[in-house]
Amino acid sequence: MSRTWFSQPLETVAVWWRIERRDGVTLGFTSHDRDLVFGGLHHRTAPGMVPSAVRRTATLEADSAEVSGALAHDAIGEADLASGLFDGARVAMGLVDWESLEAETLFTGTVGSVGREGQQFSAELESLKQVMARDVVPRTSPTCRAEFCGEGCTLSGVRFTHEATLAEVGAGRQWVRGAGLVASDFAFGWLRVVDGQDAGAVLRVRAVEGEWLVLDRPLAIGAAAGMRVILREGCDHTIATCSARFANAANFQGEPYLPGNDLLTRYPAVQ
Incomplete structure (x- = not known):
């Protein structure tokens, strides 16, 4: 039988949070005034972080929760939130008896949307029921719906993943040039940082300009030539690229030759 919380006038109960970022970093926090170790994780005291009401339902309607607090904890900094390190992170929240x-x-x-007002931050948490809101049947698309080297694509991720060093970092730290690489191969791919403050972070390659890769956000301060990175080649998800470059048209997850909606709005031709 599970415990009935807050059944007594006074209880030794605190709130805890556990955050698993996409780069593999796991953080634990508690509203108690001292650190607590349980569940195989050290939960740091963070009394400034306050949860809102947690809404749970017995239906398929998505549950909701929100957490807010001051940008004061070393583990959750303003730069990390702005750079998207916590976007899409897995979150668990609950109660713990500190004795x-x-x-x-x-x-x-x-973690869904993250907002900021002055020195305060707030994060909207999306429950696992949010998956139920996705379309069961994929919609038609002229481009491929599969993630490159992911499910449905069938291409090997190892084959198109490369270890490299940065030959040059642009002034804004958002343009980088890899040593000994063909930049055009990495359009729409991603870059994972191995060294420095961004170690473990994954940045998308938004565009390619000559020998430069344009990232979706700047690298951390201190990023410089010689940093080790892991690069994944990219794909523009068109049938032409899938066929000519990767010889993988048989697994194309799209409908490139299906007429679009504009066909329905055409006027009949009068002979």
């Missing part, structure tokens, strides 16, 4: 360390999970999901 017995008995804990219960009240909410699990992912």
Whole structure:
């Protein structure tokens, strides 16, 4: 039988949060005034972080929760939030008895939108039921719906992933040039940083300009030539590229020759 929380006038109960970022970093926090270790993780005291009401339903309607607090904790900095390190991170939230360390999970999901007002931040948490809102049947598309080297694509991710060093970093730290690489191969791909403050972070290649890769956000301060990175080649998801460059048209996850909606709006031709 599970414990009934807050059944007594006074209880030794605190709130805890667990955040698993996409780069593999896992952080734990608690509203208690000292650190707590349970569930195999050290939960740091963060009394400034306050959860809103957690809404749970027995239906397929998505549950909701929100957490807010001051930008004061070393583990959650303004630069990290702005750079998107916490976007899409997995989150668990619950209650813990700080004496017995008995804990219960009240909410699990992912970090949705992150907002900021002055020195305060707020994060909207999306429950796992959010997956139920996705389309069961994929919509038609002239471009491929599969992630490059992902499910449905069938191409090997190892084959198109390369270890490299940065030959040059632009003044804004958003333009980078790799040593000994053909830049055009990495359009629409991604870059994972191995060294420096951004270690583990994945940045998308938004565009290619000559020998330069244009990233979706700037690298951290201190990024310089010689940094080690891992680069994944990219694909523009067109049938022409899939066939000519990758010889993978048989697995194309789209409908490139299906007439579009404009066909329905055409006037009949009068002979």
